Amino acid sequence: MSSYISSNANRFYTALESAYGQVAAITAANRIPALKLAIDQQIETRARKDKTGSRTFPGMPAGGRLRTNFELRTYLTSWNGSGTPAYGPLFQATLGGAPMNFAGGTVASYTAAGRLQFTMAHGLSAGQALAYGGEIRFVSAIVDSQTVQLNTPFTSAPAANAQIGPAVTYMPATELPSATVFDYWDPATAVQRLLCGAAVDQMQILLNGDYHEIRFKGLAQDVLDSTSFTTGQGQLQSFPAEPAPGAFDFTIVPGNMGEAWLGTPAAQFFTITSASVTVKNGLDTRSREFGTHLPQAIAPGERVVTADIELFELNDSATASLYQAARQQSPMSAMFQLGQVQGHLMGVYLKSVIPAVPQFDDSENRLQWKFQSSRAQGTVNDEVMVAFA
Numbered sequence: 001m002s003s004y005i006s007s008n009a010n011r012f013y014t015a016l017e018s019a020y021g022q023v024a025a026i027t028a029a030n031r032i033p034a035l036k037l038a039i040d041q042q043i044e045t046r047a048r049k050d051k052t053g054s055r056t057f058p059g060m061p062a063g064g065r066l067r068t069n070f071e072l073r074t075y076l077t078s079w080n081g082s083g084t085p086a087y088g089p090l091f092q093a094t095l096g097g098a099p100m101n102f103a104g105g106t107v108a109s110y111t112a113a114g115r116l117q118f119t120m121a122h123g124l125s126a127g128q129a130l131a132y133g134g135e136i137r138f139v140s141a142i143v144d145s146q147t148v149q150l151n152t153p154f155t156s157a158p159a160a161n162a163q164i165g166p167a168v169t170y171m172p173a174t175e176l177p178s179a180t181v182f183d184y185w186d187p188a189t190a191v192q193r194l195l196c197g198a199a200v201d202q203m204q205i206l207l208n209g210d211y212h213e214i215r216f217k218g219l220a221q222d223v224l225d226s227t228s229f230t231t232g233q234g235q236l237q238s239f240p241a242e243p244a245p246g247a248f249d250f251t252i253v254p255g256n257m258g259e260a261w262l263g264t265p266a267a268q269f270f271t272i273t274s275a276s277v278t279v280k281n282g283l284d285t286r287s288r289e290f291g292t293h294l295p296q297a298i299a300p301g302e303r304v305v306t307a308d309i310e311l312f313e314l315n316d317s318a319t320a321s322l323y324q325a326a327r328q329q330s331p332m333s334a335m336f337q338l339g340q341v342q343g344h345l346m347g348v349y350l351k352s353v354i355p356a357v358p359q360f361d362d363s364e365n366r367l368q369w370k371f372q373s374s375r376a377q378g379t380v381n382d383e384v385m386v387a388f389a
Contacts, residue, residue, distance in 0.1 A: 009186035011242070012037060012072075014198075016089040017178045020297055021197035021221040023234035024180040028246025032087040035073040035213075037183055039195065039223050042067050065293050068220040070195055072181060076212035078251040078344050081166045085388050088168070089179045090216050094200040094279055095386065096173030096300075100128050107162045108146065114153035116164070121145045129347055129387030131165035132158050134340050135259065136347035136389045138169075151335055151349060152266040165342055167389035172381040176200070176281065176300050178221075180234075184242040192242070196234040197221025199298045201283035205336075205348055205386075207275040209255040212338045212346070219285055221295050253344045259337040262309075263325070266333050267318040271311040273368065275336060277348050279384060280304040305376040305384045307334055307353055313367045323369070326355040331377065345389040350376040352383070 012034040015024035043064040052058050072090070079085045084099045092099065102124060108117040114137070124130070128139050133156045141149040158164065176199060183193040201218040222233070229239040260269045282301025289296055313319055325332050331352040338346040353376040358369035376383040 005185060005190050011184045013182040013184070013243070014087065014089050014179050016092060017180055017197070020178050021234065021294070023194065023196045023224075023236050023240065026180075026182060026240070026243060028243045028248075029083075030086055030243075031246070031248055032090075033074055033077045033250065033252070035075065036071075037181065038071045039193070039220075040069045041223050063293055065287060066222065067287070068195070068223050069217070070181070070198060070220055071215065071217045073213060073215045075252045076214065076338055076344075076346050077253065078249050079388050080249075081343060081389070084168050087214075088170070088388075090200060091170045091203075091386055093177055093179045093198065093218075094203040094216065094281070095170050095384070096176045097171040097381070098173075100125065100169045100171065102128055102130055102167050102169070104130075104166045105164050107158045107160055107164060109160060110154075110158050112153060112157065114150035115143065115147065116150060116158075117147040118164070119146075122148060124148055127169065127171055127349070127351075127382055127385045129167040129169045129349075129385065129389060131167050131342060131345060131389035132156075132162065134342055134345070136167065136337050136345045136387060138335065138347065138349040138351075138385055138387065140351065151333060151351070152261045155268075165389055167345075167387050169385055169387040171385050172303060172383065174381065176283075176298050178298060181220075182240070182242070188242075192226040192239065194224050194234070194240070195220040195222075196224060197295065199283055199285070201281050203279045205277045205338075207255065207258065207260075207336055207338060208272060209274070211255045212253050212258075213255075219283060219295070221285075251344070253339040253346075257338070257340045259335075259340075261335040261337075262332065263318060263321050264330070264332045266335065267321075269311060269318070271314055271319070273310045273312065275307065275309045277336065277350070277384070278304075278306050278308075280306075303383070305350065306373045307350060307371070307376065308373065309334075309371040310361075311369055313369050322355060322371075323358065326357045326371070329354055334374075334376075342389060347385075347387045347389070349385045349387075350383065351385075352377050
């Protein structure tokens with residue numbers, strides 16, 4: 001006897017596409033810990049003007065242009081430091097740049113100002129991340145082939161011969177790649193789906209909730225399913241079967257664990273009640289061409305990176321400096337670390353952000369400031385960096 005499909009009997013996978021709309025191959029290692037995948041496909045319709053002799057709707061012709069919107073939500077989970085995180089393709093689809101891996105290194109010397117010298121050439125670039133002692137930091141400047149300046153010092157200074165941990169960093173680029181997102185269900189005879197040509201228009205990273213959460217919204221070329229699939233869709237001969245299950249870690253990071261560093265020079269803030277970083281790509285697709293009903297390419301617009309920060313006001317110089325920077329429209333840096341254990345770390349770094357003048361919220365017992373839509377800026381593709389360690 002047939003039965004309902006359990007909403008927990010669901011597994012998600014994602015991989016980067018080699019060409020727009022060409023469904024990527026996946027393995028068990030491509031599985032991601034998604035919470036929800038919402039897909040909305042609409043056929044563009046225009047009102048018919050022909051005279052039908054009645055008030056009855058005569059229907060629309062098949063083959064109209066398709067618009068496929070999606071939203072995928074996931075938690076921050078652990079990463080073993082090998083390769084890239086499973087949901088890395090979604091971050092690459094958001095920012096554009098290929099992942100930059102740092103394998104780690106050995107400390108030669110370290111100063112309290114955050115200048116780190118390695119025993120060998122580091123191979124790092126400005127904006128790239130590294131980790132030590134359960135903390136993630138970003139390279140703000142390259143001093144020489146063995147020395148870097150960090151965006152803010154480690155809380156616990158690494159001694160000589162200490163090991164700096166590996167990290168993978170995602171940075172912006174002018175062009176955006178697309179990804180494939182797979183949506184498999186139990187039993188195997190249920191309707192299976194996939195999104196091809198998934199392009200991320202907006203990513204939002206949420207801090208200090210129950211769990212750290214990342215949300216991706218965007219446009220896909222098409223949504224395919226195992227029931228109505230026809231040869232040639234997504235450049236496939238058949239609908240892809242789910243890979244054999246592999247090891248999958250469901251360890252997620254509590255939303256209250258992490259660090260926040262704000263200001264110039266950056267100071268650590270423990271008073272943040274909530275925060276989010278949003279990346280918007282101003283995305284459009286080539287979807288008006290004659291001869292096709294599917295989009296043919298991704299067309300990103302100007303990138304908009306903003307931060308929303310809510311914190312309790314303290315009577316101290318660090319908090320006051322935020323208000324002064326907002327009033328003077330002075331740029332400052334902002335770095336958020338999600339998690340506090342190696343393997344559970346995510347970092348978001350805005351090297352130059354203009355804080356909005358905060359709203360004063362006195363509805364509770366303690367005064368809160370709300371910095372809304374503070375926009376990050378940069379030179380060329382460097383206004384935001386996201387890293388995992």
